[in-house]
Amino acid sequence: MLHVQNLHKSYQIGKTTYEVLKGIDLSVAEGEFVAVMGPSGSGKTTLLNCISCYIPFDSGQITLGGQELARLAEDELAKVRNQKLGFVFQDFMLLDGLTVQENIMLPRIIAGQTDRVMEQRADQLCAIFGITSIKNKYPVEISGGEKQRTAVARALMNEPLVILADEPTGNLDSKSSRAVISTFQEAQKTLSATIFMVTHDSFAASFCDRVIILQDGAVYRNLEKGKDRSIFQDELLATIKEMSGENG
Ligand SMILES: Nc1ncnc2c1ncn2[C@@H]1O[C@H](COP(=O)(O)OP(=O)(O)OP(=O)(O)O)[C@@H](O)[C@H]1O
Secondary structure (H helix, E strand, O other): EEEEEEEEEEEEOEEEEEEEEEEEEEEOOOOOEEEEEOOOOOOOOHHHHHHHHOOOOEEEEOOOOOEHHHHHHHHHHHHHHHHHHEEEOOOOOOOOOOHHHHHHHHHHHHHOOOOOHHHHHHHHHHHHHHHHHHHOEEEHHHOOOHHHHHHHHHHHHHHHOEEEEEOOOOOOOOHHHHHHHHHHHHHHHHHHHHEEEEEHHHHOOOOEEEEEEEEEEEEEEEEOOOOOOHHHHHHHHHHHHHHHHHOO
């Protein structure tokens, strides 16, 4: 579904080049829920921005559903962003002037596909995420959890190949964090959604099928969850501790 091969990305500041991604290799299979963790500055957001087609990369390959992104022109990349990717941000980024239902339909409205199928799809997503009763409300009139479910429903509107989530549980307590993860699990189970999530939160990551840990712009570990979530969380914490030991 998503393949990243030998991805390199550097930033130029003045005359100095800073290499941030140093040959990342990873794959995410269809229907998989994968987290990316790593210390601050390890390149997580840069990786996500390259996959999102928001920033160009220096070399390597990113393939999404068989399509290689580096070969695409700007208008084709915009299409990929709108039609093949769904986005969930830390602060949800709902538009205050639109209702819950209109926010959910936004990706279709942007794509110019305003038909009855759009409304049916929005209704189906509202039902799956338990927000039908608030679909005519505005973001200021709904709870944080409802905003988050609206944001995930919106990300699924165009039936994307992958949902990209940037710190979706940042700033949340563990109960709200759990609710966010439950929504992703629901999307995975009901709609076979594929989810790729950057997080600092080992609790949230421990619900994923797999966690990729980055260090200094490269993949440090690729950890699969066994049967037990809390053992997996301990494993994640031990790996992060081991890394900070190496750094210190
Ligand atoms: N636009 C930019 N220009 C120059 N350097 C940048 C830019 N964006 C990020 N960097 C640098 O690239 C490195 C990786 O940043 P990135 O944001 O990808 O890390 P991260 O792992 O997401 O960190 P955090 O967990 O703190 O969000 C950092 O050293 C950062 O300072």
